[in-house]
Amino acid sequence: MITKRNVIIFTIIVLVCGWLGVLIDLIIPEQPKGDTLGMGIWLILPLITTIFLRAFAGDGWRDIGLSPNIKGNIKWYIIALLIYPVITFFILFISYLFGWMDFANFNVKALTSAFVGGLLIQFIKNFFEESVWRGYLTSKLTKLKLNDFWLYLTVGGIWGAWHIPYFLVFLSESDIINVLPVNRVLFAFVGIVTMIFWTVMYTEIYLMTKSIWPLVLMHMTEDALVNPLILDGYIKIAQGKEFLVSPSAGILTTLLYFGVGLFLRTRRKKQEGESTLTSVPSLLMKT
Structure with missing residues (x-):
């Protein structure tokens, strides 16, 4: 079967x-930190692979998800834009109430400026990324009729495993410590688990809209908001609370995103049930 073969190749x-x-970075050591040829290859080769498989290996282009499909899906676009900001500020609020974070360096104006300034580059970056993970991998795996939870686990696991070289080599030690005070191996494990849980909401919005664009917007807001918030030092998490309330990988944070994903799954199942009920009278009239 072409789809199964191509997913394995991918x-x-x-x-x-x-x-x-x-390996390439080891051969060419004198490169700008954080902007190496090796990192570029890691970023673009999955996309190039999907283009090759679509163009020359029988996958075709019909299921890429480039149509916005805005009609009837505006609410999912709005939800996609709000998920990360709402949960992030909920985590900040809870942490403020319980003294789990230091907000001495928190500056709304500076954070807003960083957020707005990062939107365009993150939109472009995540168009390419979502073309791969939702537009290709999720799209192809749905054709294999996987159980929902196997779909989440497979897409999230592969998406997470793709990040392993990033976690173990490309990512700086300082960025790791800002997120969680752990070594690289444990950070990679936490990162993969986090992405599996995140995958539920990404997958559900994709399945409801059949479009990558709400996911591009959702991923864009995450990268433009959460990353500067942590990496630029606007907040400082109290020692011992990092695993609980880190805005990108904390247990509470991840469970909230997982809960959103399960809620979206419930809505999709209800939507599919209503669609089936609506189609029954039409089928009866044709018989």
Whole structure:
């Protein structure tokens, strides 16, 4: 079966490409930190692979999800834009109430400026990323009729495993410590688990809209808001509370995103049930 074969090819390349990048960086050591040739290969090879598989290996282009499908889906676009900001500020509020974070360096104007300034580059970056993870991998796996939870686990696991070279090599030690005070191996494990939980809400919005664009917007807001909030030092998490309320990988944070995903799944199932009920009279009239 073409789909199964191509998904296997895609997965192998995705899991290898980062290590190819690491090898290239070892051969060419004098490069700008955080902007190396190896990191570039890690970022773009999954997309190039999907283009090749679509153009030359029988996958085609019909299921890429480039149509916005705005009609009837405006609410999902709005939800996609709000998920990360709402949950992030809920975590900040809870942490403020219980003294789990230091807000001495918190500056709304500066954070807003950083957020707005990062939107365009994150929109472009996440168009390419969502074209791969939702527009290709999720789209193809749905054709294999996987159980919902196997779909989440497979997409999230491959998406997370693609990040392993990033977690273990490309990402700076300082950025890791700002997120969680752990070594690289444990950070990679937490990162993969987090992405599996995140995948539920990404998958559900994709399945309801059949479009990558709400996911591009959602991923864009995450990268433009959460990353500067942590990495630029606007907040400082109290020692021992990082695993609980880190805005990107805390247990409470991740469970909230997982809860959103399960809620979206419930709405999709209800929507599909209503669609089935609506179609029954039409089928009866035709018989």
